[in-house]
Amino acid sequence: MNNVKKQELIWTPFLILLSREIRRFFKVMAQTVLIPIVNSFIYLLIFGVSLGKHIQVIEGISYLEFLIPGLVMLGCMNNSYQNGSSSLLGMKFGGEIVDIKASPLTVQHIIWAMSLGGLCRGLTVGFVIFLSGELFYYFYESSFLIPVHPFYFILFCAIGGLAFTKLGIAVAFIAKTFDHVSAIGGFIILPLITLGGVFFSLDNLSPFWIKVSYFNPLLYFINGVRYGVLGVSDVPVAVAFWISILGLLIFHLAAVWTLKRGSYQPW
Amino acid sequence: MAILKIENLVKNYGSFQAVNKVSFAVHSGEIFGLLGPNGAGKTSIISIITTVEKPTAGSITINDMKLNQHEKKAKSIIGVVPQEIITHGYFNVEEILNFHSGYYGLINNTVRINELMKKLELWDHRHKRVRQLSGGMKRRLMIAKALVHSPRLLLLDEPTAGVDVELRYSIWQLVKELKKMGVAILFTTHYLEEAEQLCDRVAIIDKGQIQKQGETTTLIQKLTSRHLTLILKNKIECSHPALINYQNNTLEFRVPYSKEMGKFLSELNLQRENILDMKIREGTLEEAFKYVLNQGEL
Numbered sequence: 001m002n003n004v005k006k007q008e009l010i011w012t013p014f015l016i017l018l019s020r021e022i023r024r025f026f027k028v029m030a031q032t033v034l035i036p037i038v039n040s041f042i043y044l045l046i047f048g049v050s051l052g053k054h055i056q057v058i059e060g061i062s063y064l065e066f067l068i069p070g071l072v073m074l075g076c077m078n079n080s081y082q083n084g085s086s087s088l089l090g091m092k093f094g095g096e097i098v099d100i101k102a103s104p105l106t107v108q109h110i111i112w113a114m115s116l117g118g119l120c121r122g123l124t125v126g127f128v129i130f131l132s133g134e135l136f137y138y139f140y141e142s143s144f145l146i147p148v149h150p151f152y153f154i155l156f157c158a159i160g161g162l163a164f165t166k167l168g169i170a171v172a173f174i175a176k177t178f179d180h181v182s183a184i185g186g187f188i189i190l191p192l193i194t195l196g197g198v199f200f201s202l203d204n205l206s207p208f209w210i211k212v213s214y215f216n217p218l219l220y221f222i223n224g225v226r227y228g229v230l231g232v233s234d235v236p237v238a239v240a241f242w243i244s245i246l247g248l249l250i251f252h253l254a255a256v257w258t259l260k261r262g263s264y265q266p267w
Numbered sequence: 268m269a270i271l272k273i274e275n276l277v278k279n280y281g282s283f284q285a286v287n288k289v290s291f292a293v294h295s296g297e298i299f300g301l302l303g304p305n306g307a308g309k310t311s312i313i314s315i316i317t318t319v320e321k322p323t324a325g326s327i328t329i330n331d332m333k334l335n336q337h338e339k340k341a342k343s344i345i346g347v348v349p350q351e352i353i354t355h356g357y358f359n360v361e362e363i364l365n366f367h368s369g370y371y372g373l374i375n376n377t378v379r380i381n382e383l384m385k386k387l388e389l390w391d392h393r394h395k396r397v398r399q400l401s402g403g404m405k406r407r408l409m410i411a412k413a414l415v416h417s418p419r420l421l422l423l424d425e426p427t428a429g430v431d432v433e434l435r436y437s438i439w440q441l442v443k444e445l446k447k448m449g450v451a452i453l454f455t456t457h458y459l460e461e462a463e464q465l466c467d468r469v470a471i472i473d474k475g476q477i478q479k480q481g482e483t484t485t486l487i488q489k490l491t492s493r494h495l496t497l498i499l500k501n502k503i504e505c506s507h508p509a510l511i512n513y514q515n516n517t518l519e520f521r522v523p524y525s526k527e528m529g530k531f532l533s534e535l536n537l538q539r540e541n542i543l544d545m546k547i548r549e550g551t552l553e554e555a556f557k558y559v560l561n562q563g564e565l
Contacts, residue, residue, distance in 0.1 A: 007343050007373055007416065008372045008373075009340070009343055009372040012373070013369060013370045013371070013372055015369070016365075016366055016368075016369025016370060016374070017369075020358075020366050023357075024357050024358075027357045028357065090356055090357075094354035094355060094356055095349070095352070095354060096353050096355055098317070098347075098349050098351075098353065099347075099367065099370070099412070101317065102317035102318065102342065102345070102347045102349075103371060104338075104339040104340070104342045104343045104372065105370055106338075106339060264320075265314075265319065265320075266351065266353075
């Protein structure tokens, strides 16, 4: 059979898989975008507004202000991770992984298309959480929270979102059951994110726990975003940047390694 | 021209050898049947060609390109219909075909996609999700996906398993049309009459090894015999070594293809007026298959 059309095997497969990824999470919007937003709304209401009146984390900054960037990053990273892992698990469960592997898509195509798809979901959720935060902030402070360094705000969200989708891909690819992915998400990722400084500053911890926190890579992602929004951070922003980049690189290599070595057999 | 060439392919899962030094080629405009019992290694071979599984040893060449060196380009000319139905939870038929076309480097491939949907009777179901389709429709969708980029090599892993007679017949017609267009087709099936009808050449595989391969008709002639049935008016004495059954004036002989039927009949020394009826049944691929697997008598 003669092809009427000429195949373009570099950008087309990548862009099509990326569009599939984005359309996938928009098709299940309630699950992928609305639920995380409702959760963040509750956090803002309870911690930011109700309990937050009695909490002072950093001099001159209200707890609501302190909380917003952390929640944005929490939503962004958690949803990016969920997107990478659930998309790949769906492919394994439904057998679509065979289609993907049998096609001319390369490992780099798959990882980057899925990562950018996950990042889109992470940024969408993060952006809407930020808007919700602005709503609360305006209600209580009668002004908007303007990011001090918007470039850093977007940069750290992007690095965090990309890194965590890649982690989700790696975890889902080596997982043998749905339980494995939930266990890693629930027992490792979520505690690391929440203990990475979403709700508190390192200044509130004892010296021992400050030292322990420095080993939590998520501290650097979250503080990078906080620097972008508030101009303050528990760690120097350059350190946060390079450790976040290192995290991104490690998670990328983990995803490449699993996709090159792992099994493409459907469940 | 060989579109697919497999040489000394080996696949081990731990100590279990699923594929053992398998070699064969599939040429342009040829249907090659890979036949074997469950667990013989057919799907493992297809999985290795599609790179879903990695081979332990051996080489695969697709259109003169080594698969391990030119994976992307080589895979761009392969269409695959896997054995298991793929569900694609979130998308409808039209979206699935558009995505699949894109994975093979083709965008705005609407003409081809519409043509396939109409040909495979998916047009009226194009806005349905896979789970809303019947079993036959799901199978048609799998075939449409495999053909969306007009492949030069088509891998069909039991495409007619569990489909009704009508769909099976239309799949046969489609396969024959693709063959005429020059597509090389590797076909696995459990239905031996199907393989006999469709395949130009077959390989019989068991325990990961090819036991026999060759042109379908030649293989049948080599491994089986014709069955000659004679119904006589009057009973006769017959002790010919080819006689396999003699009941109620009906004699049944197994006649090797190497022997001309006329010569064989004259060997029997029968009076023409004593013969009421005569039937000749050709050997079948099923008999050849059973012979190879059991190495038994026919």
